[in-house]
Amino acid sequence: MNTTPPLAPAATRRPDLPWWPTPALFTALAVLGGAWGYHSSPILHGSVWLVLPYAVPLALVAAAWWPPSRPGARARGLALGVVGALAALTYAHLATFTLYTVALVLWAFQGGG
Template sequence: MKATPPLVPPAEQPLDSPWWLAPALLTVAAVLGGTWGYRSSPIVHASAWLALPYIIPLALVAASWRPSAHRDTRTRGLVLGGVGALTALVYAHLATFVLCAVALVLWAFHGGG
């Protein structure tokens, strides 16, 4: 009598599609979004240390490059990459808003003068 292999649940079956396509697109989206966001904000003329937090979105996109054999880890990586690409897109405008709000609050506490 032949022994049948145990059934593998669908969540643990290996993926057949090319795993690198989505991380590659997310990397391009993060770089283009970060470049466009930075160039379209007023902080482009500020000091270079304001570009340092772009490390966080790039680290999130880099996490999506980890090859995974299971659907749940692949989905987690793609979500991290998508969040990284979106963060790279809006970071410069968010930093501009925060810096303007801090400047306004400091101006208000100094008596407006």
């Protein structure tokens, strides 16, 4: 006959931490990182369509708000939050680099002068 080990008493088990502080932190980091990245970029006075790709990092952070239903879901939310916050922070500088590169290549192919 198989016997199952007794459950650990409640005092020795690790208490379940709430899941929501992590996505809340990443939401704040994504908003602050996006604002800082956009204001520190030379495309500050660019057109409004340059702000639209910030929807992707914010969507990644929003996906981190799904409550964990499986053991790996907490790690998934953490990864999505990190990627979303970093993408929001670096998007404006990446867009600036891309626009400058395209302008330089177009200038080089049109004759350089």
